[in-house]
Amino acid sequence: xxxxxxxxxxxxxxxxxxxxxxxxxxxxxxxxxxxxxxxxxxxxxxxxxxxxxxxxxxxxxxxxxxxxxxxxxxxxxxxxxxxxxxxxxxxxxxxxxxxxxxxxxxxxxxxxxxxxxxxxxxxxxxxxxxxxxxxxxxxxxxxxxxxxxxxxxxxxxxxxxxxxxxxxxxxxxxxxxxxxxxxxxxxxxxxxxxxxxxxxxxxxxxxxxxxxxxxxxxxxxxxxxxx
Amino acid sequence: xxxxxxxxxxxxxxxxxxxxxxxxxxxxxxxxxxxxxxxxxxxxxxxxxxxxxxxxxxxxxxxxxxxxxxxxxxxxxxxxxxxxxxxxxxxxxxxxxxxxxxxxxxxxxxxxxxxxxxxxxxxxxxxxxxxxxxxxxxxxxxxxxxxxxxxxxxxxxxxxxxxxxxxxxxxxxxxxxxxxxxxxxxxxxxxxxxxxxxxxxxxxxxxxxxxxxxxxxxxxxxxxxxx
DNA sequence: TTTCTTCAACTTGTATGTTAGTATACCATG
DNA sequence: CATGGTATACTAACATACAAGTTGAAGAAA
Numbered sequence: 001x002x003x004x005x006x007x008x009x010x011x012x013x014x015x016x017x018x019x020x021x022x023x024x025x026x027x028x029x030x031x032x033x034x035x036x037x038x039x040x041x042x043x044x045x046x047x048x049x050x051x052x053x054x055x056x057x058x059x060x061x062x063x064x065x066x067x068x069x070x071x072x073x074x075x076x077x078x079x080x081x082x083x084x085x086x087x088x089x090x091x092x093x094x095x096x097x098x099x100x101x102x103x104x105x106x107x108x109x110x111x112x113x114x115x116x117x118x119x120x121x122x123x124x125x126x127x128x129x130x131x132x133x134x135x136x137x138x139x140x141x142x143x144x145x146x147x148x149x150x151x152x153x154x155x156x157x158x159x160x161x162x163x164x165x166x167x168x169x170x171x172x173x174x175x176x177x178x179x180x181x182x183x184x185x186x187x188x189x190x191x192x193x194x195x196x197x198x199x200x201x202x203x204x205x206x207x208x209x210x211x212x213x214x215x216x217x218x219x220x221x222x223x224x225x226x227x
Numbered sequence: 228x229x230x231x232x233x234x235x236x237x238x239x240x241x242x243x244x245x246x247x248x249x250x251x252x253x254x255x256x257x258x259x260x261x262x263x264x265x266x267x268x269x270x271x272x273x274x275x276x277x278x279x280x281x282x283x284x285x286x287x288x289x290x291x292x293x294x295x296x297x298x299x300x301x302x303x304x305x306x307x308x309x310x311x312x313x314x315x316x317x318x319x320x321x322x323x324x325x326x327x328x329x330x331x332x333x334x335x336x337x338x339x340x341x342x343x344x345x346x347x348x349x350x351x352x353x354x355x356x357x358x359x360x361x362x363x364x365x366x367x368x369x370x371x372x373x374x375x376x377x378x379x380x381x382x383x384x385x386x387x388x389x390x391x392x393x394x395x396x397x398x399x400x401x402x403x404x405x406x407x408x409x410x411x412x413x414x415x416x417x418x419x420x421x422x423x424x425x426x427x428x429x430x431x432x433x434x435x436x437x438x439x440x441x442x443x444x445x446x447x448x449x450x451x452x453x454x
Numbered sequence: 455t456t457t458c459t460t461c462a463a464c465t466t467g468t469a470t471g472t473t474a475g476t477a478t479a480c481c482a483t484g
Numbered sequence: 485c486a487t488g489g490t491a492t493a494c495t496a497a498c499a500t501a502c503a504a505g506t507t508g509a510a511g512a513a514a
């Protein structure tokens with residue numbers, strides 16, 4: 001049985017992935033101009049697929065299209081990111097409390113396996129930020145899928161890209177991987193011990209990536225943020 | 228001081244509002260085909276602005292574009308809607324508990340004013356579903372803005388259209404307006420009395436628009452829903 | 455009748471003009 | 485020098501033409 005829906009790959013799909021990746025990894029810097037014409041030239045295509053790509057990127061707030069002026073990579077808006085963090089906190093703390101309550105065997109096992117993978121990756125040198133991010137995401141995704149909230153995970157992913165860029169900023173510094181892993185382990189413990197009080201508090205801190213360092217990042221990369 | 232940012236009105240903006248409205252109000256029915264060419268003809272424009280509109284509508288899951296086949300109004304996916312309800316429940320119950328805790332004077336006053344408007348509208352005959360929806364939304368929006376979560380409200384609105392269509396189904400029947408108003412009043416009471424237990428329970432029921440009636444709607448409009 | 459092939463009509467993707475708004479460098483004017 | 489108008493280059497919005505895949509009906513073959 002073939003359930004992988006064959007969807008022809010269009011030029012715009014490939015370009016979308018390329019440009020999105022380059023924005024998230026700060027290859028294109030916040031504020032940088034991305035004109036249709038120059039992108040079309042770069043990828044060797046016409047402006048039509050580029051327009052599609054830019055409009056899609058605008059819908060996830062990665063670029064802003066200023067009519068007849070230009071299209072620009074959005075700067076990081078901390079007020080916006082702050083609300084995305086709050087959104088995830090509200091949802092994921094509720095989900096985790098539910099897990100703490102019900103102690104679903106299969107899910108807890110899956111989460112422990114996920115943590116093992118993270119531990120393994122951490123033993124090596126030169127940790128690839130994107131690879132670690134994938135494992136980080138896998139842990140959080142399991143929280144959703146384990147509660148049969150796959151759609152909810154997908155929905156949140158669509159608005160999560162701004163937060164993703166924000167987290168990338170301190171991940172490239174390379175010293176927060178271990179902290180994230182340890183947070184996950186503690187969250188795991190709290191769920192197993194039904195310690196919802198500490199669970200919610202730690203998750204808040206975890207999603208914020210340690211409040212004190214945020215201020216440092218905002219200073220260090222202040223040209224990446226909106227005023 | 229002029230703070231309304233003058234943004235030139237483009238053809239696609241008007242068409243977007245038109246088509247979106249017609250989908251939400253079921254003028255275009257779920258599953259119906261919306262070809263670029265026929266829409267272009269209907270609005271007397273070329274396919275370019277129509278493509279913009281349809282791509283934007285796809286990003287909020289109101290249409291699905293099947294390449295080289297056609298563009299169709301999406302059917303209501305209850306699994307998806309269920310998760311949107313859960314999302315709103317997680318967020319709004321947290322916000323309301325926060326309000327219950329802090330008892331912010333100005334916000335409580337604003338909420339009471341909002342309820343008065345709803346009460347006034349309910350005294351008349353022939354209640355306009357869209358007008359009531361606006362007042363319903365205003366109550367929920369105040370919960371966000373009162374906690375300085377304007378961005379979060381905006382984010383949720385972007386994924387809320389599917390839920391909006393779902394609620395429209397029983398609103399046109401015209402017998403749930405009073406129930407919604409009464410729910411709001413009770414939620415208000417629970418917040419003032421810091422009764423978070425009942426608050427969370429009622430909000431869940433409120434967002435679901437009464438579980439028992441949902442089954443009836445799914446039967447009555449079953450051609451509007453996915454299998 | 456049933457099944458397969460062919461083809462025409464229709465779909466969106468892509469390419470390329472054309473139009474109109476914006477920003478800026480330049481120059482004339484005070 | 486300061487100011488205001490103008491020409492110009494650039495932008496995205498919009499129009500149009502062509503390309504390529506999908507669908508389904510008509511018709512031939514079994």
